[in-house]
Amino acid sequence: MSSSLPVDAIKVASDKHPKPSDVRYQYGTAGFRTLGKLLDSVLFRVGILAALRSKRLDGKTIGVMVTASHNPEPDNGVKLVDPRGEMLEASWEAHATTLSNASTTDAFIEALETLVQTAKIDLSKPARVVYARDTRPSGPSLVNALEDGFKAIGAEARDAGVTTTPILHYFVRAINTKGTPYSYGEDSEEGYFTKLGQALKKLVAGRPPVSPLLIDCANGVGAIAAKTLAAHLGDTLPIVLENTAITTEGALNNACGADFVKTSQKLPPSLSNVLKPGQRACSLDGDADRLIYFYLDERGSFHMLDGDKIAGLVAAFIVEQVKIAGLEEQVKVGVVQTAYANGASTKYLQERLPVKCVPTGVKHLHHAAERYDVGVYFEANGHGTVLFSDDTQATLRDYQPSTPAQSRALENLVSLTELINQTVGDALSDMLLVETVLSHKSYTGVEWDSLYVDLPNRLVKVVVSDRNSFKTEDAERRLVSPPGLQSKIDGLVNRYQGGRSFVRPSGTEDVVRVYAEANIRTQADELAFRVAGLVYDEAGGDPASRPKEFL
Template sequence: MAELPLEALRKLSDLHPKPANLHFQYGTAGFRTLGSTMDSVMFRVGVLAGLRSKKLDGKTIGVMVTASHNPEPDNGVKLVDPRGEMLEASWEVHATTLANAPTTEAFIEALSTLVKNAKIDLSKPARVVYARDTRPSGPALVAALEDGFKAIGVSARNAEVTTTPVLHYLVKAINTKGTKDEYGEDSEEGYMEKLSSAFKKLVAGKVSPPPLIVDCANGVGARAAAKLSDYLGDSLKLILHNTATTTPGALNNACGADFVKTSQKIPPSLVSILKPGQRACSLDGDADRLIYFYLDDRGLFHMLDGDKIAALVAAFIVELVKGAGLGEEIQVGVVQTAYANGASTKYLADRLPVTCVSTGVKHLHHAAERYDIGVYFEANGHGTVLFSPETTEKLNTHQPSTPAQSTALGHLVNLTRLINQTVGDALSDMLLVEVVLVYKSYSGIEWDSLYHDLPNRLVKVVVPDRNIFKTEDAERRLISPPGLQQKIDELVRRYEFGRAFVRPSGTEDVVRVYAEATSRAQADDLAYRVAGLVYDEAGGDTSRRPAEFL
């Protein structure tokens, strides 16, 4: 029976000591904090990735070094399981335990415990593919990660600088190579070819859409979008902005999907460029989120967020399924969180089943897997569409009885190739949106008018201890502190179409308050008053005046 390579582990681990007084937590986005503090975490993740691969009989595991929409000084790392999905939840605990072992000896002891408890056969091979975004801290952190690979004997493939969705794609493509479920060629070029060829087939014979402005957040999406643009050619012209990937401090600064969503305005760099009625979209720093927007004839900003994308895409897929003669056999459903705008939920629920789950991509992804075709988007623009294996098989073998059914069926098959089903993917989702807009002959204005968002406000309250706040019903109701939910309910009843909920942050001592109502003033007022209740209940940070909640 093979044993841990203790000498190599000790020698290399000593080069990456854990900082004292820092606690690391593996969450939905993996580990994420200041890049300058993550050296030890990266080394240990390298070792963990090797063990995860050995546990899964040598299947390839992915490691992505990124902090997505966070500011440039931050960085992070997350593991990707063999089907391109997020790391199995039970292993998040192992990741946190290993990251927080205070010394090399404690780390090796924790490794020994993991190997024993998880019954890992150390004689199995370990294979990993890894990549990073454009952050300045990336190269040094990747070097620490590579030391982890060396320490445990990983056969590692460096995918260099690329987007998070491409890394997820590569993991699935590598692990399905040569099988009946082959996902695509296992290279960035294979990804580009798969998406662009599916897009071209879907829009063949249609009037080409006007050029699309793409805000690349000065991140790795700029490189990927430029390559994709070459593959798309005349089928869709992309006008790329915010592509300064080497300018210090530019990443996600006053641009990108998170900026547009939270500030509800266009990036300042596009103010003199965007014309009324013109479509534009923003990626985030690692190109897994997408937000669309446009200016109306009066120059007013309109945002088309993840809720709007879900409504557009889900209704289109339902039409195609019915058009293919499969309406009775394939159930299409949508998954949202409590942050979804109430107007979007009503629009969707009138057309297909809607499930609400707790915040976090893993909750949405798992719930979407329960449908034959599951559409999930968070309001922040992260999401995708999942086709079950049985549905994919059905689409590939179904015999249509009319030319119209044959056309609809062909579109659905091409959608399974256009959509990155492993993870939310801004570029794949962008092409999906563009397909629907072409078919519907919609501009952003028509798309936006499918339903009108209820005005809403998201605020945060700094609290001494977020752990006193406990929720139920997909985080829509508080069960602790006792009595607080009743006070919130009484407040909400005073507002027309009022809705509000409170949930603790998963990463910091703040409580997030979401509120919506029929007018902006009412939504703001409701959010302010609920924040006040939370502040009073928790003994909020007294250095923050209540007016600063908003």
């Protein structure tokens, strides 16, 4: 192994992937994400960065996923996955941003040499990566650029092909834990589907058969995975797949999928003649890491069951199982939410277990959830999972139940640790988790929905010239800048029964998001637009973006 960078090989390859002069890249919560046609140089450089990250961690395997999740089809992106299947360590996000913005090949080499020194990377260590992509048309050429990066630095790279983001995360942990006491599973798609399928069968054994579940696959890679999963589940959970047109141009996430259902709060038009009243249905997003459930009532009215509803259902069930097992002293369950969580869901959960609010973004939720013995987190958008600490898993392994009821509850908890993809939010794993709880409680969508009633809410965005002038505190629930704006918002909120509103800058674009709740739908809408009006006036927003409701 060489202990210096292969500069000549990197230079030759880098010149084939020049950085566009007029684009600035930013590695955010979801990695890099923009139009696919602008990402060639980024993918090449990420290939080298992933290899260096692996060397820094003594040759552990690093994951690279090429996807733009719920974004429209022309977009694409890339993110790195650390050895336990978690998101890239925050300090390396800055390295990714620096490398991607080096204006020339020489500047890129210089930035690499600086990174090797500052991060104390031993270049003689091996570099191992596993990579995959979703079904976007821009994927193959971006993967070629990524592979050029791997070759230039001499990384040992494994192509996992076209698969979901959560399966790639699963692979990373499975590869890195192989042969250890913490082995996560077989590092193959077959291993993943077998693990989930067997866990579900154990959890619902002896329970009455269920009616078919309809899955809206967002015309994305989830369609391929869901089809394989359906074969593994057989009659245990009959599945009907819709929106599976993965080769139709422009179909991905278009008027379907989890993001469409959550933001428009209505049925995808493609399902209007398919979904029957009372039937359970759910939507995945383009890379199958988000999940939103919904159903039509007997009058044909649409009801959405989002991430908050999933958190409520799942957390209450886990608390119940822990209690029945006689483990409530040893195993503490907690829930993590963001300010976007519906106030009614927070109240429902707080009556049952500890609830913590953190800033928006999966990495914040994941880290906070790790502080509990069992941490449940779901963003309202349907992205989330449940984390069982290593100590808790050891407790479950060693515990001696003293009654048949305790024994059954313990078996359920152990099977849940197998069913849940604990590396990242996984729509298919979360779907099986929801189906498990519905089966155990004998709930239909109606009964699940009635656990609590959502407060009416509204989300409005205001285009501003500089989102960075908006600064928040208290998990993004209060503004500290611009000065004086929060007290004006407080004054408005106090006029509405059940009123709540907060303002936060977007992490990716020059817009400010305004969220509002109130006891009555018209008041939630009015409060949202009035607060948006305050933001607009304060920030000198773009006149074209001034919502017509408050002209």
